[in-house]
Amino acid sequence: DAGVIQSPRHEVTEMGQEVTLRCKPISGHDYLFWYRQTMMRGLELLIYFNNNVPIDDSGMPEDRFSAKMPNASFSTLKIQPSEPRDSAVYFCASSLLLGQVETQYFGPGTRLLVL
């Protein structure tokens, strides 16, 4: 079975450029999560969706960050304009809630370097 798919796997860009990260969740999963991982702050939840609707975006750092989920099989995380402090690994995860039980499965991540 295909897991969570993320693209690109690596991204190097210059400060001020727009960056778009992409995610395809596991088919049938109804939750999608975007995380950021850095050495200093560990894994941080940025935003999550349920049935394509954003539920909680309180972790989004600032207005430069935006996320969309136009359909059940695709989501984007956009940074515009990018800054060096945005350099991190960005993970997408998906899950399916069965009763009260749900576990999240992570993609391989996008390693972003903003110069």
Add this chain to the structure above:
Amino acid sequence: GQQLNQSPQSMFIQEGEDVSMNCTSSSIFNTWLWYKQEPGEGPVLLIALYKAGELTSNGRLTAQFGITRKDSFLNISASITSDVGIYFCAGQGLQGAQKLVFGQGTRLTINP
């Protein structure tokens, strides 16, 4: 906000030794999860715990959901070199809320 304290931060052991790590919180969690992350990859789910007091095994891994619902531990028996990685605990709080809170991770290094 909710925070998890994971310890130890790092471990250096010999192959064949047993490993134990734990997470504690000041808040109650309904679910505890343990993930392993290898270099260049995303976290991979190892064990999920859904009931207080639950003890679950997955091969050489054993994890328990604390009775108070504020802690969990993960044990690895007879470690092997492929166990190297960073282990994260994660807690899920309120019913219906899907947010996970992650511990800081335990970096496991194994000498062959």
